Amino acid sequence: MPPKAKFTKEEIVAAALDIAREKGLDAVTTREIAARLCVSTRPIFTYFKTMDELKVEVFKSAENIYRSYAEKGLSEKVPFFGFGKETLNFVYNEPELYRLLFLTCPADESCNAVFTLEHFKKLVREPIMREYGVDAKVADWYFSNMWIVSNSVASLIVSGNCPYSRRELELILTQHSLSLFKAIKEIDGFVDGSFDRDGEFRKLLERKDKKTK
Numbered sequence: 001m002p003p004k005a006k007f008t009k010e011e012i013v014a015a016a017l018d019i020a021r022e023k024g025l026d027a028v029t030t031r032e033i034a035a036r037l038c039v040s041t042r043p044i045f046t047y048f049k050t051m052d053e054l055k056v057e058v059f060k061s062a063e064n065i066y067r068s069y070a071e072k073g074l075s076e077k078v079p080f081f082g083f084g085k086e087t088l089n090f091v092y093n094e095p096e097l098y099r100l101l102f103l104t105c106p107a108d109e110s111c112n113a114v115f116t117l118e119h120f121k122k123l124v125r126e127p128i129m130r131e132y133g134v135d136a137k138v139a140d141w142y143f144s145n146m147w148i149v150s151n152s153v154a155s156l157i158v159s160g161n162c163p164y165s166r167r168e169l170e171l172i173l174t175q176h177s178l179s180l181f182k183a184i185k186e187i188d189g190f191v192d193g194s195f196d197r198d199g200e201f202r203k204l205l206e207r208k209d210k211k212t213k
Helices: 009-023 030-037 051-074 079-093 095-102 113-132 136-159 166-186 197-212
Strands: none
Touching: 009 030, 009 051, 009 095, 051 079, 051 095, 051 113, 079 095, 079 113, 079 136, 079 166, 095 113, 095 136, 113 136, 136 166
């Protein structure tokens, strides 16, 4: 009978996750994990055939941590605002995990930003529909467009090149959110792109001209 493994599968995944949180996914190696647990590399391969298998578990663990932030935000009085605020908290508190979830090539097809975003889009769809009085199509469109801006902000933060303060970032996201919903409510065909682009821009220019007179 082979000797019993000194560490459980969960403990190995936890050690790998800690390394990813501190140094990024590339630092998750058999040597790093073994050093963290003060063992040889043998226990790792008791549970995992390859490092890619282990990294899939790390990805899932990171996703669960992000989900806890998201659920906390969705429990607030204005759910989508809470979701956005907690996403920003996640970026600041767990930059390497954000990088892992949304800015890293996956080790497995089921572990990538597209799958993760689809999951959270479904999670926030109902709160958006309820709070803003829109249907599922508009709610999904709004989420996707807000995510483009949020991910741009997050990329600046995790790269260490963000020139804006936390307060400024919150204002930017709020302004963008308001602009989107104002356009959704006031411009027919805005979501599906069938609106009169030239006409809408002319209206804006006419308003400017009236103000200058």
